Amino acid sequence: MATRRPTAAEVISQMQEHISRDEGRLDRIESKIDKLAETMVSLARAEEKLISLETDRITIAERLNKHSDRIDKVESKVEKNEGTLSVIGKVFWICLTAFAGAAAVQYLI
Numbered sequence: 001m002a003t004r005r006p007t008a009a010e011v012i013s014q015m016q017e018h019i020s021r022d023e024g025r026l027d028r029i030e031s032k033i034d035k036l037a038e039t040m041v042s043l044a045r046a047e048e049k050l051i052s053l054e055t056d057r058i059t060i061a062e063r064l065n066k067h068s069d070r071i072d073k074v075e076s077k078v079e080k081n082e083g084t085l086s087v088i089g090k091v092f093w094i095c096l097t098a099f100a101g102a103a104a105v106q107y108l109i
Helices: 008-108
Strands: none
Touching: none
16 A cells, blocks of 8 residues: 655645744743743842842841940939939038028027
8 A cells, every 4th residue: 555645735834834833832932931031030129129128127227236225325324313413402402401590590599
């Protein structure tokens, strides 16, 4: 039994159909690769933003620690001044009482 050989026109037609199917498939693959590339760029930008935010967070944390140290120093100075002011207030009231007593004694005598 003899098999029929395709003619040149049939071979060309089949090749064109095959090429057109492959072109569609390649176009879909290319569009998917483009989407992947866009996604990678977006991820890189997001990563840069995260790195920037982390750097800012570290800087803010360091500044907060410095402010906390300064507040602690001011608090200790306030406590020292509070003791000094307490003593000065007592001395003032003692002097005022002594002056009032001396004035009363002078007025009564």
